[in-house]
Amino acid sequence: MLEISFIPAFKDNYIWLLTRGDRAAVVDPGDAAPVAARLAAGGLRLETILVTHHHADHQGGIAALAAEWHPTVFAPALESITGCTHPLSGGEGLTVLGEACQVLALPGHTLGHIAYRFAGAVFCGDTLFGAGCGRLFEGSPAQMADSLGRLAALPSDTRVYCAHEYTAANLHFAAAVEPENDAIRRRQVVVAVRLRAGQPTVPLDLAEERATNPFLRCDQPAVVAAARRIDPAAADPVAVFAALRQWKNVF
């Protein structure tokens, strides 16, 4: 079994640390310094870097870490990633610290975006967030809606490890989309308590996301009605998703 913990970085990034004994892997090391500090403090050896997409806050630390540790660097084949040793495009099966890992292609936030799925855990970068989703910098609404749908269809006991602490702000938007949704209100209370205690709201619970994340609820009548206030022509779930994403961008 892998142990999973987080290394805070920048304002609201989570760099996920996977360990087995003194062997370590990190997901999306945007900054090398906090990773190096954690490795040193834990007496860990960095074997593997997993990268979900090319943005600087996800890959900025690779060069310095690779110079010291010479790890295997798994990263999207479609994107420019410093030090990538194993380009991936989705569908591959990997072994990471002795654990089976499946690569999922999740285009939308960026076109080459991938996720890493282990038994009971998926590292999804900037695709699904707590009660929200990543911005569409490169992909289309149809691509992102499809990617989110594939994450939402994973088994309910899958824990979702996203790369940012955005849950509170996203729930504020979710409550505007669905003011009658009690599950959103209850989650707002729990999230506020956790954040005040300095605790992360990630990993995410998939069942809770399905109940409170408007971007996973584009087939729900209340969400469709809210989206039509932005785009009266929104009919199918992709058009509803596109309207919600547009609204969130200016919320």
Ligand SMILES: [Zn+2]
């Ligand atoms: Zn990003």
